[in-house]
Amino acid sequence: MTHALPEQAPAAPERARVWPEYAFPAGLLALGVFTLVDAATIAVPVSTNTVGPRVFPYAVGALLVLAAVLVGLGVRRGERAEIEDGEDVDTTAATDWPTVAKVAAAFIALVVLVEPAGFPIAATVLFGAVAWSLGARPLLRPVLVGALIAVTLHVLFTQVLGVFLPAGPLEGVPGFG
Amino acid sequence: MGDIGLLMDGFANALQPIYLVYALIGVTLGTAVGVLPGIGPAMTVALLLPLTLTLEPTAAFIMFAGIYYGGMYGGSTTSILLNTPGESASIVTALEGNRMAKAGRGAAALATAAVGSFVAGTIATMLLTLVAPTVARLAVQLSPADFVALMVVAFLTVAAMLGTSPSRGLASLGLGLFLGLVGTDSLTAQQRFTFGIPALADGIEVVVVAVGVFAVGETLFVAARLRRGPVPVIPVSGSWMTREDFRRSWPAWLRGTAIGFPVGTIPAGGADVSTFLSYSAERKLSKRKSEFGKGAIEGVAGPEAANNAAAAGVLVPLLTLGIPTSATAAVILAAFNSYGIRPGPLLFENEPELIWALIASLYIGNVMLLVLNLPLVGLWVRLLQIPRPYLYAGILTFAALGSYAVGASTTDLVLLGLLGLLGWAMRVFGYPIAPAVIGLILGPIAEEQFRRAMQISQGDPTALVTSPFAAITYSVLIGLFALSWWLRRRQSRLAAEVLGDDDVVPATEALPAGEVVDREGSGEPQPTGVLPVALLDPPAGTTPDDERGDRR
Known part of the structure; x- marks a missing residue:
């Protein structure tokens, strides 16, 4: 986040909260790579003439990797998660x-x-x-x-x-x- | 014109007592879940998907459509009487509606929302009646490659528009597409990503994914940071609409409809964007600009109308092309799939009875909703006060019921729990849920169309873009992105402006002191990364406007 923090905000909690931001894109990246690797093991019947059962999984795997990289880069640029709102949710509270x-x-x-x-x-x-x-x-x-x-x-x-x-x-x- | 005759047949069908009962159940349930925080129409329809095993299709779709429309009505009650809007589609209504309620004009706000929803819902349903058969007739000529183009559009716009950042939307879409891959490939009967688990060979049930990420995810999310204390509901007071209120409301209703319907038909984020656009139009056109932010009735009438008109608009691409542009539409598409009915251009030819009964039921449902929401509003207010522990326990119980019922297997319950953890993580880390649900449901259909297109072209991928329709679609997509980028900028600027004004007005006086935490901030997503945990209760003014400006 590039703008000024509220004055009373100490720097420590901010830094402490950065790593979970990377956890999600890291998981996505792992899933994407897994999808790409595992797609190669899908059996392709000989009768398949043009596009078999592997092509779409490859595309999905690539999309996951791309999304993971984009989110990761965003976090590095300073993008932070915006916690979802809800009527009954106190967004400022810590996880109970x-x-x-x-x-x-x-x-x-x-x-x-x-x-x-x-x-x-x-x-x-x-x-x-x-x-x-x-x-x-x-x-x-x-x-x-x-x-x-x-x-x-x-x-x-x-x-x-x-x-x-x-x-x-x-x-x-x-x-x- | 034959369509009128078909519509009349549809009415004859839909007016049968048994269908009226299903319509009534649908709109009542829909209003209830719209009013209740924590659950929405998408999740409710998902929970009821097991009923498609036993219920005949017409009854089921009449009920599902009722839930969809009802959810739009119910949301306004919550945002007017409880100033913590959860659904982004009702944030705008909360701005003026909540001020009106606090100023003792709650009844008028509820009335203009309900009547506006009725007017917009009815006009938009008429537009749907006119437009949908024509679109279907044109769409019959589309090739699989053209459908691939349309689905690419739907995927990308949904990922980019729903949520706060396009990259996170894309991530959510990818997760949904992956979940859709699990199972047996329909064309070659090969198992994919089943991890050798036999229960996964049939794929993951849509109910389990939708209910897991929506219901279980939401319950965990709420459990982790429940707003404690009594639920502060503003009592309904004041008179229903005066002549003056009516005079100010009706142009706003019509403008809201005119904005909402087209925005609903294009995959531009559905209802949210239309409400923001309508609000800004009303503010600009109003002769009483100073009243905005203090309870201007136009600011309730317009967005609420836009909201409902957008709901009808979403049905156009769903029914004529088989392309859902909102989470609820995606779940309704899943219901069509489980009946083996394929929504799309042939739906009007193959299932005329079903489709026209469904459209007729939308008109009927709107009348029912007007009655349910005006004289009976007191009932819904009561519902708002359900103690939260019981509400969320109930949601989780229903989630377990729906997931178990679909396959009678505990494996589905285990999956439900795991997907619930995923849904929770997505909420905490700011990933929108809807693109995942749309990817899950539309993904397998897109793959099938893609492979058919490639078979027709004998493996030549250029065929995907060379058909004139596909070429135009991809060009429009580029144009659409330019447009939505502009809409988004407008929306966030407006949100900043509007909520900025909001911050100035002390809003907490009507609520019990000491109980309220960050009411103002809850209207706008907070950048939690920078909000230290210790900063529990920022006074209304501490969120500077510029913080919002540069975030997007």
Whole structure:
């Protein structure tokens, strides 16, 4: 960034924040190179007369590399990420890692639970845990709301819309499938 | 003219009770997600993609179109009553609308937004009715090489226009194109980028990618920096539109429509650009320039009309060429694909019943939306107050449901989580999401057209540019870039000007003291690289105008 920083801004945090800016283009570059290398291993059937299954992947790989280089150069010139806005987002706050970890744990619990325990139970756990992590108190309230939503969704999707969802131990209970 | 007859048939079809029910569900859901922060129409349609497995196409598209139109209406309520616009299309509405609400004229602002949306939506739908069949008839003659040209245009403009920097847009597009490559090549049945995982052989489901980057990414993003405390909603007060309000609004509605529809049809970033253009036109033409920035009703009426007209405009290239120019349009295209229906010039010939019922439902949906948004606005205000922990827990639950339902596999849930991390990173590092979604969905179609074109030319790549249409298209592309560069400069200059004025007005007085953090700054993306974490609460005036000027 070429313009003057706000006076009270110390230089250190600015420098500390530069390296993550390069992390994303570095990842893009790696993906682009991988795409180019891996595209060469795609089998091309003999029947292919003109353009086979490799050409488009090569183009995509090249685009990724190009974009990575352009973004990287931009960062070097001083371009900085503009964090996305949102109604509920405090863009000036630092990342709240404990909350993110709790939300991620709740999501992993869902992945583990959904088939053995069924959608209604797994979704209740997910909803309750996420709402609680984001500050809903006492714990019982988000769990009850979650149970209500999970059961409603399950019945709506399996019975009315005909979409399959695992019922888990509720298998055989009328309305749950 | 046969089209009128077909439209009448479409109405006869769309007015069947079952389709009216789907239209009502669509517009209600659409308004709800438009009002609610954190979710938008693109994500909602993506979440409902599993329904394409069981629902018949006409019902599904009537509902999806309702969601799309409804989202445009709902967004205005949020930006008028909650001064933290999330969707860039409603930032401009927030400028004047929010001032009006704080000055006790919230009801008038909501009314001019809703009626303006209705007027613009209806006129633009009429334009769509007139223009689309003609475009389709002309487009029948296009060759695969011509389609490749059109898709190149769509890719590049979308990458360049959506988001803050063209290089980051290009990066996002590349990510989407890569995700679209994963799976089995449709022409030669070769596996590509499947990493030997059998579940990837069928490709990554669009639902999983769209929901992952939108819903899960957004939830993680919000979880990491949630604005704590109660939601400051400004109560709706004042009378509905007075005669004077109406007199000032209607020319703005018409001008907004005239700006919005054409901007929507070209891939120029869709609704955002049209709202900024409309706002600047209103400001320039107004005899009361001093009122702008303090609650000028034209500043709500024009952009809201432009916003809705642009939504109808986006449907023209989607339906007639199969080219989406917004994220929602891309997801609707994915829905067409899952029915095996190919939007494009032949759509009007092959699926006349579906398409005309869909167009008729747009008129019907607009009437429903007017009713939903004027007398029932109180309901939506209530929705705005949903405590955020519950809102985001609900979004994540829906995301998991939609992704699991599409393939009944936990692998999709794992992918959903990983793509959610990607979506979060993209938000934090300022990469726009929409180009990725468009690349994912349009990429495979573009590849197919490209290979067909090359087969026809027997491997001669010059055929891609030598057809007259393709040659003209590439020339126009160059022209378009010059134009969009100009529009962008205007937009950022306006944003600087407009938000600059904004900073002068103390806006926080109507809100509970001590709770508000950086309300003004949230109207404009902050250069976070230079905002030290310690600088938690900059007073309204500390963001200098020049900071905005040189950033783009």
